[in-house]
Amino acid sequence: MSDLYIYNSYTREKEKFEPLVPGYVGLYVCGPTVSGESHLGHARPYITFDVVNRYLQYLGYKVRYVRNITDAGHFEEEGREAEDKVATKALLERLEPMELVHKYTNLFHWGMRLFNTLDPSIEPTATGHVIEQINMIQDIIEKGYAYEVNGSVYFDVKKYAEHFPYGKLSGRVLDDQLETTRELDGQEEKRNKADFALWKNAPPEHIMRWTSPWGEGFPGWHIECSAMSSKYLGQVFDIHGGGMDLQFPHHESEIAQSTIAHGHAPVRYWMHNNMITINGKKMGKSYNNVIKLTELFSGNHPMLEQPYHPMVVRFYILQTHYRSTLDFSNEALQASERALRRLWEGYEVLKKLNHPGNTEAQDKALDKKVTDWCRECDEFMNDDFNTARVVANLFELVPVINGMKGGQIKLNAISADTFTLLSQTFKSYMEDILGLQPLAQEQGDKLDKVLSLLIDIRKDARTRKDFATSDQIRNKLTEAGITLKDEKDGSVSYTIE
RNA sequence: GGUCGCGUAGCCGAGUGGCUAGGCAAAGCUCUGCAAAAGCUUCUACAGCGGUUCGAAUCCGCUCGCGACCUCCA
Incomplete structure (x- = not known):
């Protein structure tokens, strides 16, 4: 089989994948921030990297897949923000941070199960790793790349950039960053505008707070991934994935922190999935155009003409290459639904066919086509996980399968070996790699x-x-x-x- | 404004310089009591304008249109 090539966002090139430790892969993916409900846009990275995880396992790698839960930070639930800040409310009337985080973590897991994503090997929470984060921040301070101001700690980006290639991942020039005119919270405390927070002092009304060497506060957004990835995957690990919108500043900051703390860059292959758009615009909270997973599955949203089955959504996402934008529309989802139904029924038909066992193919040309279509699936996956082309090949095979059932094609047209290959390809790709399931519930x-x-x-x-x-x-x-x-x-x- | 990316048939979407991806929709035919499903066939597109090349959707330049990041963001 050909080698696996991965498009590395860091070098902007497809590179041959060679894990640090032969046979093992460390995979880290930025998980959800559980201060709200997951939406369709969030589904993309988790389905994309689920397939990456599944395919690596198919190739025989032992994968440790770590996906964090961001449950620390400046959290407020919509509509309850004002109440929470009123200290006079009784305890049970107020929103407990843990209550909020628990609710949305459960909802996230519910969505992931419906999407048939495999569970990560480890799903660490930021709140469970505050000590690791504090230790890492102290380390960075001792090495002279962070400074404390009023109980907050900031990373010294300017100093870092003098010695390391800051901005390489996201294609940024530091000078531009230093000239940013944006007014942000805590900006006046920073030495330079490009500096980012490692630890934030918590104002009295802030609901999440921990004791630290710098007073009560909470960790900065970027440090958790650095602390947790190095703890569970090592100071250098193979693949780090996430949405393109995290490239800057989140992943750029991760590189900077880890490079100082550990003396070298943390990640060998950076992978970024593109966005899901709706009417050409990125789906996101700030655009006010999100369709939550609960709405998507129930059809309960003004933009939805009908509910969409989680498998339809999964299939719709996999019909596109992960680095392309994917535009939402009812028409596209409905087309995916019909397509998936046809594909899955073809698979069901295939499972019921019995090959006569002839070793010689009666139709050599067809036999070769079938063999090629099957073998190409691995090649396409090896070319930066091109699930779109895999799906296209599976569709090429569907008329062959249906023709065999309908009698237009004789079963002995292809050899027994080819038939076995066909069956195995469908089983591996439909179930194990693409992770698809039947749309209809199993009936009793x-x-x-x-x-x-x-x-x-x-x-x-x-x-x-x-x-x-x-x-x-x-x-x-x-x-x-x-x-x-x-x-x-x-x-x-x-x-x- | 800076950086990066995109523009492919009615719609969605692959695409390594030469060998009509695929899906959905539509039309015709076959099968069928009628349907449905299935099979076969049809629909040959690459924003525009230049350039490189024997040959460009694919490389280069310009123009137009769209988007992402630069702020929380998958």
Whole structure:
């Protein structure tokens, strides 16, 4: 098999992937900030890197996948902000930070389960690693690259840039950063505008606070990822992933902090997924155009024409390369739904086919096509995880499978080996790598028996040419979301929406 | 303003300089009691203008349009 190449955002080139320790991969992905509900835009990195994780495992690597939960910071729940600041409220009337964080962490996990993402190996929380963060900040201060002002600690970016390539990841020039005219909170405390906070002093009304060498406060946004990634993956690790919008300042800051604390850059391959847009604009809280996962799955949103199944959303995301923007529309989602249904049904049909076992293919040209389409899937994945091309190849194979079922193509047209390859490719890609699942829930025995009865009654009616009855059964079932299909061999199958 | 990226058929979207990706939609045909599903066929596009080249969607330049980051952001 060809080698895996990954587009490294740091060098802006596709590079051959070689893990630090042969056979093992350390993968870190920036997780959610659990101060609010996850939306469609958030789904993209977690599905993208789920496939990265799955594919690395498919290649035989032992992956340690770390994805953090950002549960520390300046948190407020919408609509409750004002109340929280009133200290006179009774304890149970106020919002506990832990309560808020717990609620949205659970909701996030709920969404991830529906998307069929594999659990990370470790899901560390920022609040659980305050000590590690404080230690790392102290280390940076001792090395002379951070300074304390009024109980807050800032990283000295200007000094760092004199010795290290600050801005390389995000393609930024420090001089421009120093001239930024923006007025931000705590700006006057910084020596330079490009400096960023490692630790923030907590004002009296701030709900999250910890004791530190610099007084009561809370960690800066960037330090948690540096502290937790180095703890669980080492000072240097293989892959760090996240959304493109995190490149600056978040990931740039991570590099700076870790470089000072550990003496070398932390990450060997940086991967960034592109954004999901809606009407051409990035989906984001500040644009006021988000569709939350709960809304997406229920259809309960003014922009949604219908609910969308989590698998449809997953498939829709994987039909595009992860470094391209992906525009949301009802039309696109609906097209994905039909496409996924067709693809999955093709897979179900394939599972039921039995090859006669001939070693010689009767149709050499088709045999070769099928073999190539299957083998190309690995090549496409090796080319920076091109799931879009993989999906296209699977679709090339669907008519072959359906043709075999329908009799237009003889099963012995391809060899037994090729048929095995075809089956394995579908199994590996549909289930293990792309992580797809059937849209319909698995139905229990009872419904199956009821439907068998109805199918038998309808069959009798048809043999008596009582089409009124047979059509009534079929139409009523269709209304209930159950589609009957009369197969060529006289049998009847059904699909449930 | 700075940095970076994008503009592909009705829609969504791949695309390594030469070999019509794929999906959805649409049309026709086959199969079927009728449907549905499936199969076959049709629809040959690369923002515009120059340039490099035997040959460009793909490389270069300019123009137009759009977006991302520079602030919390997946």
